[in-house]
Amino acid sequence: MNEKVLIVEDEYIVANDLRLILQKAGYQVCGIAASVPEALDIIAQHHPGLVLLDIYLKGKLTGIDLAQQLREQHIAFVYLSANSNQEVLEAAKATQPYGFLVKPFREKDVLVTLDVARYRHEHSLESTLHRETRLQEALSRMMAEESGYEEKLLKMAMALQSHVPFDYLAAGPLGFLRIGFDEYQVIGNRELSVISGQREAALETLQAAAPPDHTVAWYNREDFQRLCARHPFRQLLARTFGLESHLVMPLLLANGEVTAFSFYSRRPDAYQAAHQALLGRLQPLLQAAVAPAVKQSTGPAVLPGVPANENFTGIIGSSHRLLHVLDHVAQVAPFDTSVLILGESGTGKEKIAQSIHRLSPRSHKPLVKVNCAALPSNLIESELFGYEKGAFTGAADKRIGKFEQAHEGTIFLDEIGEMPLELQVKLLRVLQEKEIERIGGRSPVKINVRIIAATNRHLEKEVAEGRFRLDLYYRLNVFPVLLPPLRERPEDIRPLALSFAEQCCSRVKKRFPGISAQMMSELEAWHWPGNIRELENVIEQSVILNNGVSPLELKRPLGNGLFAPPQPAPLEQAPVKTFTDVKKLLQDTERAYILSVLKKTNGRIRGESGAAQLLNLNPTTLESRIARLGIRKEEIK
Numbered sequence: 241m242n243e244k245v246l247i248v249e250d251e252y253i254v255a256n257d258l259r260l261i262l263q264k265a266g267y268q269v270c271g272i273a274a275s276v277p278e279a280l281d282i283i284a285q286h287h288p289g290l291v292l293l294d295i296y297l298k299g300k301l302t303g304i305d306l307a308q309q310l311r312e313q314h315i316a317f318v319y320l321s322a323n324s325n326q327e328v329l330e331a332a333k334a335t336q337p338y339g340f341l342v343k344p345f346r347e348k349d350v351l352v353t354l355d356v357a358r359y360r361h362e363h364s365l366e367s368t369l370h371r372e373t374r375l376q377e378a379l380s381r382m383m384a385e386e387s388g389y390e391e392k393l394l395k396m397a398m399a400l401q402s403h404v405p406f407d408y409l410a411a412g413p414l415g416f417l418r419i420g421f422d423e424y425q426v427i428g429n430r431e432l433s434v435i436s437g438q439r440e441a442a443l444e445t446l447q448a449a450a451p452p453d454h455t456v457a458w459y460n461r462e463d464f465q466r467l468c469a470r471h472p473f474r475q476l477l478a479r480t481f482g483l484e485s486h487l488v489m490p491l492l493l494a495n496g497e498v499t500a501f502s503f504y505s506r507r508p509d510a511y512q513a514a515h516q517a518l519l520g521r522l523q524p525l526l527q528a529a530v531a532p533a534v535k536q537s538t539g540p541a542v543l544p545g546v547p548a549n550e551n552f553t554g555i556i557g558s559s560h561r562l563l564h565v566l567d568h569v570a571q572v573a574p575f576d577t578s579v580l581i582l583g584e585s586g587t588g589k590e591k592i593a594q595s596i597h598r599l600s601p602r603s604h605k606p607l608v609k610v611n612c613a614a615l616p617s618n619l620i621e622s623e624l625f626g627y628e629k630g631a632f633t634g635a636a637d638k639r640i641g642k643f644e645q646a647h648e649g650t651i652f653l654d655e656i657g658e659m660p661l662e663l664q665v666k667l668l669r670v671l672q673e674k675e676i677e678r679i680g681g682r683s684p685v686k687i688n689v690r691i692i693a694a695t696n697r698h699l700e701k702e703v704a705e706g707r708f709r710l711d712l713y714y715r716l717n718v719f720p721v722l723l724p725p726l727r728e729r730p731e732d733i734r735p736l737a738l739s740f741a742e743q744c745c746s747r748v749k750k751r752f753p754g755i756s757a758q759m760m761s762e763l764e765a766w767h768w769p770g771n772i773r774e775l776e777n778v779i780e781q782s783v784i785l786n787n788g789v790s791p792l793e794l795k796r797p798l799g800n801g802l803f804a805p806p807q808p809a810p811l812e813q814a815p816v817k818t819f820t821d822v823k824k825l826l827q828d829t830e831r832a833y834i835l836s837v838l839k840k841t842n843g844r845i846r847g848e849s850g851a852a853q854l855l856n857l858n859p860t861t862l863e864s865r866i867a868r869l870g871i872r873k874e875e876i877k
């Protein structure tokens with residue numbers, strides 16, 4: 241980022257104050273604008289690297305309107321505001337600023353915020369370029385590999401996932417449905433016919449009727465719904481897989497045919513101009529990748545699922561909301577960026593912190609955890625920074641603090657929202673200076689630590705109410721990861737429950753007799769105020785109270801009897817309204833399909849005419865799918 245700063249502020253005294261502060265610190269102030277048109281003129285002339293932006297300006301347009309254009313031009317901006325109320329913070333935050341300065345500001349706050357903004361801007365540009373180069377190299381390598389057409393496309397799809405997210409990708413004649421972090425099912429017309437309940441011939445007619453795409457475009461929310469209303473095949477895909485947004489990249493082949501990479505997401509607003517621009521740069525590679533199949537038209541095929549990424553071992557669930565979080569984790573893990581994990585208690589924040597560490601180049605160094613809520617405030621400082629012998633009464637020996645223990649590794653500051661204000665200042669200094677001072681120490685100690693912090697508090701509210709420092713918030717919030725509560729990803733309840741039950745049975749040396757259908761539907765209908773930790777406890781209770789023979793039952797009402805679980809509707813009558821209903825229906829359909837094939841083969845999975853061969857699946861994949869869907873031997877008879 242260059243050092244030129246533009247101040248967009250209609251109160252002259254405030255603007256002039258800022259100019260003096262910035263010039264004293266070595267910045268070059270390239271102009272002061274009181275309205276959006278004035279600001280645009282100065283930007284066109286001087287190309288500032290950073291804009292300080294008041295929200296309310298002269299004229300009709302506000303700072304929030306200008307922010308949109310600044311983003312498109314990759315110019316960093318920091319809001320100036322006299323109003324720190326929640327509503328304004330939310331509206332302005334949606335434009336993804338690099339910081340906020342709340343009037344009246346102190347010189348020190350201005351400089352720290354600018355410093356953070358520069359760091360974040362440089363880091364994000366640098367890492368975007370770096371990641372794109374790595375993607376180009378990976379795709380070229382895959383193209384050169386001696387592998388089959390489908391395998392090549394699947395690998396390319398997986399490499400694209402963290403750059404252009406998707407839950408379903410139609411690449412030329414093949415569809416890839418994401419079913420785990422690194423697990424995809426190839427969907428040809430046969431599979432689509434089973435899952436959607438449409439005859440194959442009907443699907444072919446719909447596909448043939450769809451006009452080829454000639455322009456690259458993306459469709460979020462209502463735009464996607466309008467597109468689906470015009471394209472019955474897309475509508476069918478959207479309904480079948482619960483898709484809510486779409487990006488299409490047409491590819492013109494040497495023989496004049498047009499094919500496409502069509503990305504679909506379950507999130508309503510997954511796509512934006514940056515995705516389109518990236519795909520534009522990758523177009524020659526993607527064109528070459530789909531070309532052979534169009535010539536030879538190998539037709540749909542089923543590939544074995546790729547085994548789940550072992551760095552996420554222990555993280556159960558494949559809801560698109562969890563997978564979206566894991567994508568972010570995989571993106572940020574290799575860098576030293578600070579990460580702030582936000583989420584209710586028991587949602588798995590610590591597990592995510594462990595994955596970030598495991599996936600980082602620091603993985604062979606320590607991951608040190610500090611629970612800021614568990615320590616009395618007078619002990620946190622010595623716990624974090626250590627002390628010298630004789631620093632206070634009782635300090636008989638020198639003690640190394642957590643930061644020093646984590647040197648070259650990662651420190652996980654859990655419940656950061658509980659940290660007392662006076663310690664927040666010290667933490668900020670550690671982040672800026674990268675050194676700590678032991679209590680009673682004479683000279684600072686250099687440390688190299690990556691910071692991951694977590695909280696279940698609404699930190700912006702804490703900032704607005706004066707309990708959390710704004711400057712520390714911006715230092716920590718470089719890369720926020722938001723973990724959704726369990727009630728917003730109910731698809732994960734079943735696999736989590738089965739996995740906890742199995743682990744618990746083996747811990748207490750009991751046979752795992754499965755979970756009764758009644759208990760499972762109660763679990764799936766519960767709203768889980770205590771999230772995954774509560775689910776773990778419920779399962780443990782029922783394993784302990786179980787006789788080891790009959791399937792697990794709920795022996796106590798959920799919520800310790802405080803809340804009566806809502807009665808789930810019987811499956812046949814369950815209305816399909818929400819995406820969760822669609823997912824559930826899909827899972828039930830897949831389960832019924834696999835079960836019917838298993839019945840045909842009398843439970844035989846492997847070998848000639850075994851279920852795996854009939855389903856065109858790798859036997860190991862089928863076995864893991866049987867486990868995931870909770871199909872029991874007794875049901876096959």
Ligand SMILES: Nc1ncnc2c1ncn2[C@@H]1O[C@H](COP(=O)(O)OP(=O)(O)OP(=O)(O)O)[C@@H](O)[C@H]1O
Nearest residue numbers: 554555556557584585586587588589590591772773
């Ligand atoms: N996706 C997951 N798969 C398997 N187990 C999980 C998953 N997420 C969380 N858990 C388990 O749930 C429990 C709670 O998780 P964790 O301690 O990471 O939550 P947390 O959000 O850090 O909670 P708190 O805010 O209370 O510290 C742990 O036993 C953890 O192993």
